[in-house]
Amino acid sequence: MDIWATPPSPWDALGRIQTLLRLKNYMDEQAKSVVFAMARRANSNMKNGHSENLVAYTEQLGESLGFGEEDLQELRIAGWLHDIGKIVIPESILLKPGALNAAERRIMQEHPVIGENICAPLKSLRSILPVIRHHHEKMDGSGYPDGLRGEAIPLKARILQVADIYDALTIDRTYREALLPEDALRILFSEAENGWLDASVVLQFSRICRCGQFFPLRGRTMLASYHAHTSWELDTKSF
């Protein structure tokens, strides 16, 4: 009644509301396309467009953990959008070859919250906001922005972290060549041992890798190679 000077009949009102909702959904979809385009640009600036791999890793992990299609779709979208907040971080920081200083690190660490704020107005992205916000938390509580610990960190964010780190390590950067998959996986295990990554997710990812999904096995199996060189066998049995 605030909007229409002459109140319409209930049926007329319903018809108009339906039209407005359709328009709202259309605008939501258009805005979502813009957000995806921004994310593609942010990703191509930083990672040579390798987000496809990351999304494939998260999908495989989600499937192996029994996720249904709705959760898998959220994982895929989070895979594309989690770093969208980096779009406002200066390139001098984003592409800096060496270590960031304290001030630069503070700016960089704002990207999960900025990303959450970019996606928050879109109803269709509401379910992945916690994944975007918490994808840099650590299991021991030393991460950011909220210092969440353990299972308080959304599982999808813990999955994304493992896939994201593996993806980052196995592509060429301006300051180093891509690591071998075996070495990248070894780093994931060491991050889990340090209390940063979810050890059960890392172990699950290593199982997927062992099946040859993401890299070819050379000679003996990769885990056999681990067992020969590290004490991971003992550690992983307790996960």
Ligand SMILES: [Fe+2]
């Ligand atoms: Fe990030």
